[in-house]
Amino acid sequence: MHDQHNQRRLTMNTFMMETEEQGATSMSSMPTYQDPDDSTYAPPPVQEDMDRSTSSQYTERYDCFNFALVCDRFGVPDRVASALGTALLQDLKIRDKHGKPLIMDKSKVRREKEKCRQEVLRKRLDDTNLLAFSFDGRKDDTLTIDKIGEKYHTRMVKEPHLAILREPNSELIGYVRLEHETAEYKTTKLNGFFNDKNISLDTLIGICTDGEPTNTGPHGGIIRRFELLLKRPLHWFVCLLHFNELPFQHLFETLDKSTSTGPRSATGKLSRQIETCETLPVVDGFQKIELQNMPPAPEKKEFSTDSKYLCDMAHAISSGVVPVDLANIKPGKIVHSRWLTKAARLLRLYVRT
Template sequence: MESSAMSIDNSEIDSIIMMSASSFNSKQRTNIIGVPSEFSELNLPTFRDVLKYYFYVSDRNKQQTKRQLSYASLSPMIADKIIEIWRKTNIKLINIKSIIRKLNKFIKKYKREVKSITRTNSITEFEKSLNDLFYVAKCSCKKTMPCSCGLIPDHLKMFMIDQHTSRRNTIPEVVLNIVDQQSSQLPESSDPSYRPESAHMNIESEFEFAMPAAKDLSFNKREPYAKRYDAFNFAMMCDRFGISDRVASCLATALFKDIGFTDENGQTIIMDKSKVAREKKKCKETVRRMQQNDSALLAFSFDGRKNDALTRNEVNGKYHPRVQKESHIVILKEPQGKLLGHIKVNAEDSNTKQIQLWEFFMEKKLTLSNLIGVCCDGEPTNTGIENGIIRKFELLLNKPLHWFVCLLHFNELPFRHLFNALENATTSGPRTASGTLMKLLETCEQLPAIPDFEPISLGNMPPAMDNGDEKSLSTDVLYLYRIAKAVSEGLCPEHLASMKPGKMVHSRWLTKASRVLRLYVASSLPSTNLKMLANFIMKVYIPMYFNVKYFNSVVYGSKLLFNFIQSTQFLPQNLREIVNKAIQNNAFFAHTENILLTMLFDERKTVRERAINKIMYYREKLYDPTKLRSYKKNRINFDCTDYMHLVDLDNDDILFEPPFTANIPHDHLLEYINSAEIPMPDPAISSHIQGTERCVQLLTHVSRRVMPQNRDAVMSLTLESRSKVPQIESKKDLRF
């Protein structure tokens, strides 16, 4: 006979155990100290009162934030409340640091005693001690005898003995006696309208007393280091520029002294290295909480590099820091370009990278159900049709994704192939190579610019930039923009000729383009190859670069690709074939999914209608929910006159619906056809990954000085600081 008993899985058993343990701990706590509550403020607090208030604050914080804070985190707030009660008696107190230390020691002892459930005698003795006064006064005389050291005023000596024993007297009675004594000592005013301060006091209004200002009623003040203040921006800047806790402590304290930042006693505030470390930790925790708010991804971008990284080895129980080479991948959320984090890559193959990326998303609890695309560069590991990272994500999620491959990387590939075909040089290092033109490029900044070089017209550029836009450009890009303007005008200013272009590095094709133009303005009789490269840069490379930066959205991707192809028409047939081959192998925005996406956001209503009709045709005639579409590089029509005709959209074998519209209902698509305006919002996903590359560069600098567990937080703080203070040129830049 089969058993009808219901089975309970492991998660339910764990839940029952946790609830039982929590209930038991709460019951045990109540039996020892009573119900958690606030301080009564009628008497000075006992150890039991302190425990009640500690659990009251801890439970309330847990309900509000869903987090359990340590007692060390709550001790400063509890200490403030204890000091507030004691100060009403005008008794001199020990400093707050000693109070916090005593408080932590007591709570730690309580937790240790509670764990020893079998030690009944020990717990009984501890329970008896809870009725003792939580003593924080400076006086160290015997508690059951009147004070003889003079630290406790005469009129409070019997009150303190009472607080140690029967606790019948209350704080309001003591304060009233102090006020009465002080009123009798104050001289009477000749003004008939004068009334003593005590006449205005309401003794029973929640025990909040307005003490009269008198010389002999000076409350105990905190020590200089006890004044509380936040230094979020200071800590953020320290992490941004890699300033150590010790150096930051010296700088902050010196500044406080110079500007006169003092405490209530007029003494200079001191920021020690522990304060700096705490502020940095708070900044990191704030950043982590912000990152946890993101749960769903529309798209993500990634890029990586091998660099030096700080790590540590354990030898005989001791940790020794060292620097070693590690491969990292940085992941950003799109469309905001927000840093999600980084991972250490164990191997360089696509399978390992894809698995580690997937584990990263699972660890961060990020859902990929709404994912529509992946942004990356054109490296074969990323874009392999069968085994690339993007394709593996498609197979894992069982749905097609947009392949948003960086257009700035695409822009470099035809230039690189053309340069290698014309120069036919071999590299002998990261900065040197054989070949006549390469040798001249290495020292081109040393040549004087000639006044009569032949100008070359600049291709179709985006709207002209003003001075404000120029400031947002990097040094290398700004130099390229200015040297291109000089070549188009046929005149190179002296100050521009004296500037140095970026360093000669074979992997940096932007600086190589700048050097080609700099060599051109210094050549009275430029060679045929130099003229051809200069024309390609002016008519193709530079316009494409700035248009990609200006029209920074994937909805313009196919249109930008078409404009790039059109701008290469001036090349001779043999060179055009070289460029076209590079375009064919890397034109991911010529895929029908990306072309239809661009058509959906076209300004022409007829183009948008055709895109929607194609999508509905695919849904009705071609879509097979049981089969995942295979990605294909379509044959490009290089003689087309519109980006819609880059490939044959009437070919059912290559027609696919954009993942961007996959979740849009059929009825909504029909409504979009009749819309006079563009009906959908731009997803604003970047068509390049330059922001990701900058985060990779940031990770390179951070990895050399920060341990792995803190790198993401330091990077996020640095990016937050850069967003607030992108440049430091004048006072207005620092007003954040």
């Protein structure tokens, strides 16, 4: 009995000694912090090269707009959509920048659906609100069907239309067919077009058009009628391409003393000569007219065909040489509504006379 007591006591003393040694070792491995006021104080080293991003527990952000849009369109529940999206990401082996697989949970699907709905509502609001619009009239060939007796016959007729565009991106939103050319009738048709399309004019700030008196008349023009209709002033965006032609038009009519006899003919001497100017050969050694500060010849894609032809003819007259390919090009037809072609034909007449 006495021996067993001594053995038990010896075992306990050994266990306590080992425990004290382990405690001393662990305590010695822990950093000791001294008083910061002490000159011998040194803070423990910091591991600056630790990559904190690898220890992040958050999934990398990504957008799944189209996936959520389709799920919302066909009424797929969020839980089912998240399972389908996660399975697809696993099949495609899409991972984040840390190499971890992407997971789509139901909260992610719910948030993306909400974004889709807000985007659709915003786009619908943008389509119904109009910041500015432009319009221009033209006569187009329209296919019509006439009933004669018991049979239907198709035929092409010329019908005037107003093409309407949303600005500032010049997006075509429709057109209206005209039966009269008066400003009052066009204003009524335009206002009815916007009402039929459910397009609000509350945010309208301006109208873009050419300088035709029917559009820009100070008292009865279309823009002025819209101002009276909306009871507020609007910006008048008048086409500068047409405006730049007015000085040449007035100068030509004054010097040539001509009057218009139709949409493509006039009574003046020069007006009759420029109608057939492309049939005359180029004169060798014509007197060149040096033009100062001439811009370089434009690329074809930057200008229309008539504008590029006018610029090329101006360069030819300034240099005194007309290239063969330019001499073989025929200028555009005379249209009194566009004096650009008449100016180009006047230069063509100069080098062939």
